[in-house]
Amino acid sequence: MSPILQIRHVTKRFDGLVANNDISFEVGEREILSVIGPNGAGKSTLFKMISSFLRTTSGEVLFRGARISNLSPHAVARKGVVRTFQETTIFRSMTVRENVIVAHHLRARASLAGFFFGSSAARADEAAFAASADEIIGFLGLGAIADELASNLPQGHLRALGMAIGLATNPTVLLLDEPFAGMNHDETMRMVALVRRLRDERGITVLLVEHDMPAVMKISDRIVVLNFGEKIAEGTPAEIQANERVIEAYLGSEDAAIGM
């Protein structure tokens, strides 16, 4: 396994509180790795440091051997390490297709202002972006709702649109923050299949933070477990399910049991 991401001795302190303490692990190219742990374990904080939305207190994150921690989030995204956009970044008054096209502009040399006011650079990119947007929309199975306003979409489709916006930035590593939250069983299984296709058909390495244990066990090649800011385990789903420290951590929490 050649590591595409290396998390090395990463620590984050918020005043007196240690949200992540000396966390180290590696992520292999085209791996699906989940970070799990009870509420407040430090998962989101770790994700924010990997995507550089938060600075590390100490330690570093390397992407293909080069340090990316503490660059701007935009610079990290341009290198290909992309956190899926939260739903709040979806333009509700635009259609699905328009949202995905705008996301292409956000990563390209043409400015967003160019998109709205029709600069020549923006016009030159327009056809390529529209074609790429349609390809992504097709890949995610959103073709039937491409011309639907985002404000009319149900939760499952909004989540898929968030993923389409992430894909528009052409990621090498995609960080998914609770991709199954609020989904019923069928929606979750569709999203599991979709995440697998991101890896299998587009070669994307996927890191996810998730509380839905059955989905995590189904989708992950490997799992890293945090508890109270510490990494307490790392291994395959079968290894994690049998790990005493993990079982203990979950028994003492409000989260669902670690079983399937």
Ligand SMILES: Nc1ncnc2c1ncn2[C@@H]1O[C@H](COP(=O)(O)OP(=O)(O)OP(=O)(O)O)[C@@H](O)[C@H]1O
């Ligand atoms: N900006 C912040 N300032 C101060 N403390 C913070 C900040 N962000 C997170 N924390 C604290 O850091 C700890 C870890 O929080 P984090 O959100 O990373 O946990 P989590 O594992 O993602 O939790 P959850 O599963 O509930 O989302 C918590 O005690 C939280 O209160």
